[in-house]
Amino acid sequence: QEKTVTGYVIDQDDIPLPGVSILIKGTTTGVQSDFDGNYSIQVSEGQVLVFSYIGQKTVERTVEGANTINIQMEQDAQALEEVVVTAFGKTKQKKSLGYATVSVSAKDLTEVNNTNPFESLSGKVAGVDITVPAQPGASAKVILRGFSSLGSNSPLYIVDGSPISNANNRGSDPNNLSTDATRTYDAGNGLNDIDPNNIANINVLKGAAAAAIYGSRASNGAIIITTKRALEGQKLRVDLSTATDFSEVGRLPHYQNSFGQGWAGQSYSRGTDASNENGSWGAPFDGEIRTWGNIVDNSQQIKPYVALEDNIKDFFQAGTSFTNSVRLSGGGETTNFSFIFTDTNSDGVIPTEADALDRKVFNLSAGLRGKRFRARTVANYITRDQNIVNTGQSDNAGEGESLIQEIIQIPRDISVLDLRDYENNPFNNNDNFYTPYSRNPWWTINENKTFYGTNRFFGNVNLAYDLLPNLVLTAQVGADISNNTLKSYGAIVSYTPGSPNALDGATNNAGGVTEGKNDRKEYDSFITLDYSTDFSTDLTFNATLGGAYNEISTNFLSVSITDLSVPDFYELTNTAGRQIATQADSKRRIYGIFGSAELGYKDRVFLTFTGRNDWSSTLPIGANSYFYPSVALSGVVIENDNTFAKVRASYAKVAKDTGPYATANTLIQAGVTFDFGQINFPIAGQNAFELSGILGNPNLKPEITREYEFGAEVNLFNRRLNIDAAYYNKDTEGVIINRPLARSTGYLSTTGNFIDLNNKGFELSLGIVPVQTDNFRWNVNYTFTKNENEVTDIAEGLSEILINSAFAVNFYAEKGRPLGVYKTRVAATTDDGRTIVDPSSGIPLQVDNEEEIGTSQRDFVMGLKNSFSYKNFTLAASLDWKEGGEMYSYTARLLGFTGNSLPTLYNDRSPFIVPNSVNENADGTYSENTTPINYIDVTGFYSSSNNGSIEETHVIDKTFVRLRDMSLTYNLPLAFVEKLGLTTAAFSVYGKNLALWTPDSNPYVDPEVSTFGDDLASEFGEFAGNPTQRTYGFALKVSF
Amino acid sequence: CDQQLDINKDPDLLDPEGVAISSEIAAGIIGIGGAHASSISFVGGIWSQFWSQSLSSSQYRTEDNYTIGTNDYERAWSNTYDALSDIRNAKKIALERENWNYYLIATCLEAYAFQILTDFYGDIPYEEANDPSNFTPNFNTGEEVYDFMIRDLDDALGRDLEASSLPAPGSDDFVFGGNMDNWTAFANTLKLKIFLRQTEARPTVAETGIRAMLDSGAPFLTINAGIGLGGDVFEDEASLSNPLYESDRRQLNTQNNLRASTTMWSFLSANADPRLEAFYQTVDTSGDPLGPLDQGDYNSQAPPATISLADISPLSPVYFISAAQSYFMQAEAMERYNGGAGAKELYDAGVLAAFEKSPNFYDNTKSEADQTWIFSEPYDGTPFIAEGGPYEYPVAGTFDDKLKSIIVQKWISCYPDQGYESFFEQHRxxxxxxxxxxxSNEAYVAGQWAYSVEGLTGGIFPQRLVYPNSEISRNSNAPAIIDITVPIWWNK
Known part of the structure; x- marks a missing residue:
């Protein structure tokens, strides 16, 4: 019996598929789906409908009783994405693009449950270096094609056509170049507010050509995120997903387990019976029962003198994370809407709720279509509350210690768990804690806290009107508004006079409170006119003209107090001292006009030109206008059912402005900063102002990047082998940096166009389907990225520019070297490489001038993902390998100082002569060194105050291979699902950050952890960063 | 459009155009005081053997073993030039406005700061420093810097203060509260200090300069010059206290780095000098006696709790030139160039002033719980200079005997924050x-300087600070690093 069957066809990301061929099997009868994916066909029951579409797996369905058959097609392995979203929400045929783009689908983002959309993408997108440490709420660092700026290197993030802020939540530094190591925190960056469950697609525009039309802020590339939408005429649909994760602490340092508490070989503090050292420089373990710690009321604790291999690990707890998401979507004849709510509730591996994160995301996306008029609006609201465990150096004068700095000093034989009760156990309170040099870590996490809160709205309204069928006027207004609040405090620590730690000179903590707020507003509007026509059947033409306006303002206010009057009361009134207010307001504007034109020949050759002119408020009046063009060519060489090959080439120039307020000199409230602490005006009732150390530059010019790129896309063997490769070379001229000035100028730095950079690289992605049968399919995805960076020129009179530093290790931009070389005063050596030591101590002498000891530049980044599908099961695993490059590790430094690290076992800690060492004779000759480092000085050998050249060993190899994630998904059989009244149902189990391999030279930290933000400064390394975590979870997704 | 884009002025900060001189002078005075009384005081006090690095911590080991590197004293350099940029900017404005009062104050601060810098580093940028249009200032030799300082002080002293434009300095002048007679005396005393430093390297310059001052009856300081002498500037609050205290005690993770050195301790002890109690803790909370640590013996196996800790107060003043120093310099000048006329009286006045100055504040209770800082009764040095007293001036002795008395007493007077000055004077x-x-040898003579037990320079005392890396790496005109054991030019 013949009847009318209707329905729609969508792809795996719920995007409607127009032009799907729907054929009755065994006949030539068929129809195509319309623009919105809808179709209607006359068919008899029992006949089979065949749905086929390029790049998608063919689906067959037998017509039974139902009159509606909706089809969700699945992407065929590695098929070309036919359509990509580019500038201003325009979709383009991918084959027309003359530059590299990579598309990431929703499936890739949600295969394992993530709170950050970039968390599982590391190694999966060629040309993109993604670093998202596995920590609750940590910032994502996403760098496209290398560092090309010393300001911000973040790509421009566009969500549904409007840029959103990716500012990091670390304080007021607008340049993300904060290098402060004291009591740092990472409350994530703007990306953390995007819900992976709500993303339909991410498109990465890697090169300058791709970004040319977006304006200067896309000079580091653009990442275009499209959220989920519904279809017109779609029945109401509900998607539910729930995921539960359990996590344990990931990489902790590998410790030595041979020596216990003590210093300089002695287990007991000099001259007393107490053992109060904060290190493991004592005697070898012997298993005897011993007294330890301070003597309190004539009593002391006892324990066996043995190593506790997991004493640090035992401190951490199992973390949990619950993610629940519900989406409602549907459509009328000319309308559609989608509403999603996702709630994430996590508490990481650090005990208590000190690292808890609670995030709620609402997204509403709705569209309305008239005859010639279309309107669409997207609104996102995010509320996020984060508890943060501070990292970095302690702040004794204010809000106290950070956790990791305290915990890694604990000797190898002390049970951290047993220190937990500091209220009732007198040996664990501050007065009697086993050492005056560090704090009980339980005190630190319970009494010193930091909270960060965000309320954020972003979204836009987009209106389009068809002036003519081929002439469309579009206008959009967008906003990204966030209010962020910080509260941080630390408890008073006051030692009772006469108590053991008071007698040993432990420093009191004054206690302190900081409350701050940071409001950001970004308004972005544009208007475009799109025209398309066919000059002939072979020659097509598309053009866009437009104008854009962007304004960003920030409003930062923070008030701090120290010296709390009343303990445990953390409000700004609680001091007899001063409330110190810090203020930072800023506003910047950019106007732009732009145009682009694309010529297509026979649908095989495409030539695209763009041009844009910007005017920026951050540049000097009169010199604030800059123009930049691009040209791109794409040619399809072969295109048939089995094989596709395309070559592409492009050239682009992009110009970039800078942060606000770099052009003028200013006066600031006066003060003096010391190595430790500072004094600030007003002093004795007198206020004063001094010249700011930042010298204004009235001659600022925009940074100019010129990039050319060649690439090819090849698909062979019926799309079972897919290759995308690109080579690029980009020169950035006049990079705007904060140039540190010689202090004899009286100034600290000035902003200007002081260096030139080059990045060139090669990126490759391979998609292979080695096996494909009816029931089984094996997919392999491989990416390879290599970027070479070089500082090609540096301003007259400068040899290098300091980017970051810790103790005596400095990190520079130096001409002729990759951006970021480490230097320190290494051990002096003879011409033939023998170490010159001090004849009296046997300790190496240091050279006077710093020498390079490594760079942060990687050799390459690779990713490999295998997935196996058998019937309804899919097993997937991703590895990523980042090879080469160095990082600074304060953890390595402190573990060496305290004798907890493996290298301190050298020679069983017996006196030793520095290998291959000599003494310098008075006449300049050298003689064999015979002075051993004596028993006591072996401890000092690992401390930079006795042996300055040891700093060299704190820069370590950051190579790693990581089993990033693994998942097993079971899609319930459709027949069963339909019986339950559901559309789809899937269950998955997964693990994240399951294994990490680092070379022997890094037994310390997860090399992806940084405490210096999400930009160039963070390449430097870590300063007592929190550990990462390993996660296991399961998820259930159903739709009806 | 340009109007819409003309928004690039930071709304939170002042425009430097038309800044009040008083504002920058106050910033400059605190800037210089802050620079000197923090890192410069630490290295000065350790190298002058007031203090030795604690055996139970490690903050100042590189000072005490003489291995200070190019990164270690960056702030001594940077904070001084930072303060100088305001002082020199104020001086420039004062010149434009013919405000000769401020012109003199700024010049005094400028020369005072530069002398300490050049005495530590030798060649330094002077003429081309603090110029925003010159990122690579040339270095002047130490001798040139000395001549420029005298030239600049003479220039300022030569202006007619009576004819100075307004405003007059007042509470913004933390040193003298606007008293210009005192500033004139300061300028002359500073000149005396500059000339005296050259007695060995350029004896003629020293002699000619000092004779001219003596002949003209130039007034010298008879009061202390510094910040917070009345206890009215620094407070026991974070970011408001004496820089030495703020930096060493409030902000470090251990407060016990600076221990009494055997050198100063033994001298005071041998002479039963009551200042011992003011400088150091002499008994612990149980009343048991404490003792000093041999200079640089931070690997000693002695129990840390038996070693005396240095007394440092949050309320202590920062001294620029103390009255004692002024008297001692005058005494030396009289001995050298005026047949010793009045030298004994000047020496005696110096010793008495030094006793009175030490200390202004001390920790009354030594307990953290109810710590209070008390303004002490001044010590009386009269019995010490009396006939037969331990510090009696050797009127009948040789010039060297007299010089030794003067300089040793000056050394004590430099405690706690001006150890750098006695360090320079020892080298001269x-x-x-x-x-x-x-x-450790029983034959050790109390008060003699001893090479650090852990010293790493082969028995040679440190002579200077090495240039900070920040200057060398950013200024292509900077000279090569000079080793810490190479003497400064005036040390002949």
């Missing part, structure tokens, strides 16, 4: 003498 004069034997 050789006093206090260097002990040929370690302090």
């Amino acid at each position: 004069t050789g006093f206090p003498e260097i002990s040929p034997i370690p302090q």
Whole structure:
């Protein structure tokens, strides 16, 4: 019996598929789906409908009783994405693009449950270096094609056509170049507010050509995120997903387990019976029962003198994370809407709720279509509350210690768990804690806290009107508004006079409170006119003209107090001292006009030109206008059912402005900063102002990047082998940096166009389907990225520019070297490489001038993902390998100082002569060194105050291979699902950050952890960063 | 459009155009005081053997073993030039406005700061420093810097203060509260200090300069010059206290780095000098006696709790030139160039002033719980200079005997924050003498300077600070690093 069957066809990301061929099997009868994916066909029951579409797996369905058959097609392995979203929400045929783009689908983002959309993408997108440490709420660092700026290197993030802020939540530094190591925190960056469950697609525009039309802020590339939408005429649909994760602490340092508490070989503090050292420089373990710690009321604790291999690990707890998401979507004849709510509730591996994160995301996306008029609006609201465990150096004068700095000093034989009760156990309170040099870590996490809160709205309204069928006027207004609040405090620590730690000179903590707020507003509007026509059947033409306006303002206010009057009361009134207010307001504007034109020949050759002119408020009046063009060519060489090959080439120039307020000199409230602490005006009732150390530059010019790129896309063997490769070379001229000035100028730095950079690289992605049968399919995805960076020129009179530093290790931009070389005063050596030591101590002498000891530049980044599908099961695993490059590790430094690290076992800690060492004779000759480092000085050998050249060993190899994630998904059989009244149902189990391999030279930290933000400064390394975590979870997704 | 884009002025900060001189002078005074009384005081006090690095912590080991590197004293350099940029900017404005009062104050601060810098580093940028249009200032030789300082002080002293434009300095002048007679005396005393430093390297310059001052009856300081002398500037609050205290005690993770050195301790102890109690803790909370640590013996196996800690107060003043120093310099000048006329009286006045100055504030209770800082009764040095007293001036002695008395007493007067000055003077004069034997030897003579037990320079005392890396790496005109053991030019 013949009847009318209707329905729609969508792809795996719920995007409607127009032009799907729907054929009755065994006949030539068929129809195509319309623009919105809808179709209607006359068919008899029992006949089979065949749905086929390029790049998608063919689906067959037998017509039974139902009159509606909706089809969700699945992407065929590695098929070309036919359509990509580019500038201003325009979709383009991918084959027309003359530059590299990579598309990431929703499936890739949600295969394992993530709170950050970039968390599982590391190694999966060629040309993109993604670093998202596995920590609750940590910032994502996403760098496209290398560092090309010393300001911000973040790509421009566009969500549904409007840029959103990716500012990091670390304080007021607008340049993300904060290098402060004291009591740092990472409350994530703007990306953390995007819900992976709500993303339909991410498109990465890697090169300058791709970004040319977006304006200067896309000079580091653009990442275009499209959220989920519904279809017109779609029945109401509900998607539910729930995921539960359990996590344990990931990489902790590998410790030595041979020596216990003590210093300089002695287990007991000099001259007393107490053992109060904060290190493991004592005697070898012997298993005897011993007294330890301070003597309190004539009593002391006892324990066996043995190593506790997991004493640090035992401190951490199992973390949990619950993610629940519900989406409602549907459509009328000319309308559609989608509403999603996702709630994430996590508490990481650090005990208590000190690292808890609670995030709620609402997204509403709705569209309305008239005859010639279309309107669409997207609104996102995010509320996020984060508890943060501070990292970095302690702040004794204010809000106290950070956790990791305290915990890694604990000797190898002390049970951290047993220190937990500091209220009732007198040996664990501050007065009697086993050492005056560090704090009980339980005190630190319970009494010193930091909270960060965000309320954020972003979204836009987009209106389009068809002036003519081929002439469309579009206008959009967008906003990204966030209010962020910080509260941080630390408890008073006051030692009772006469108590053991008071007698040993432990420093009191004054206690302190900081409350701050940071409001950001970004308004972005544009208007475009799109025209398309066919000059002939072979020659097509598309053009866009437009104008854009962007304004960003920030409003930062923070008030701090120290010296709390009343303990445990953390409000700004609680001091007899001063409330110190810090203020930072800023506003910047950019106007732009732009145009682009694309010529297509026979649908095989495409030539695209763009041009844009910007005017920026951050540049000097009169010199604030800059123009930049691009040209791109794409040619399809072969295109048939089995094989596709395309070559592409492009050239682009992009110009970039800078942060606000770099052009003028200013006066600031006066003060003096010391190595430790500072004094600030007003002093004795007198206020004063001094010249700011930042010298204004009235001659600022925009940074100019010129990039050319060649690439090819090849698909062979019926799309079972897919290759995308690109080579690029980009020169950035006049990079705007904060140039540190010689202090004899009286100034600290000035902003200007002081260096030139080059990045060139090669990126490759391979998609292979080695096996494909009816029931089984094996997919392999491989990416390879290599970027070479070089500082090609540096301003007259400068040899290098300091980017970051810790103790005596400095990190520079130096001409002729990759951006970021480490230097320190290494051990002096003879011409033939023998170490010159001090004849009296046997300790190496240091050279006077710093020498390079490594760079942060990687050799390459690779990713490999295998997935196996058998019937309804899919097993997937991703590895990523980042090879080469160095990082600074304060953890390595402190573990060496305290004798907890493996290298301190050298020679069983017996006196030793520095290998291959000599003494310098008075006449300049050298003689064999015979002075051993004596028993006591072996401890000092690992401390930079006795042996300055040891700093060299704190820069370590950051190579790693990581089993990033693994998942097993079971899609319930459709027949069963339909019986339950559901559309789809899937269950998955997964693990994240399951294994990490680092070379022997890094037994310390997860090399992806940084405490210096999400930009160039963070390449430097870590300063007592929190550990990462390993996660296991399961998820259930159903739709009806 | 340009109007819409003309928003690039930071709304939170002041425009430097038309800044009040008083504002920058106040910033400059605190800037200089802050620079000197923090890192410069630490290295000065350790190298002058007031203090030795604690055996139970490690903050100042590189000072105490003489291995200070190019990164270690960056702030001594940077904070001084930072303060100088305001002082020199104020001086420039004062010149434009013919405000000769501020012009003199700024010049005094400028020369005062530069002398300490050049005495530590030798060649430094002077003429081309603090110029926003010159990122690579040339270095002047130490001799040139000395001549420029005298030239600039003479220039400022030569202006007619009576004809100065307004405003007059007042409470913004933390040193003298706007008293210009005192500033004139300061300028002259500073000139005396600059000339005296050259007695060995350029004796003619020193002699000519000082004779001219003596002949003209130039007034010298008879009061202390510094910040917070009345206890009215620094407070016991974070970011408001004496820089030495703020930096060493409030902000470090251990407060016990600076221990009494056997050198100063033994001298005071041998002479039963009551200042011992003011400088150091002499008994612990149980009343048991404490003792000093041999200079640089931070690997000693002695129980840390038995070693005396240095007394440092949050309320202590920062001294620029103390009255004692002024008297001692005048005494030396009289001995050298005026047949010793009045030298004894000046020496005696110096000793008395030094006793009175030490200390202004001390920790009354030594307990953290109810710590209070008390303004002490001044010590009376009269019995010490009386006939037969331990510090009696050797009127009948040789010039060297007299010089030794003067310089040794000046050394004590520099405690706690001006150890750098006695360090320079030791290198110029050789006093206090260097002990040929370690302090652990029973034959050690109290008060003689001893080479650090853990010293790493082969028995050679440190002579200077090495240039900070920040200057060398950013200024292509910077000279090569000079080793810490190479003497400054005036040390002949």
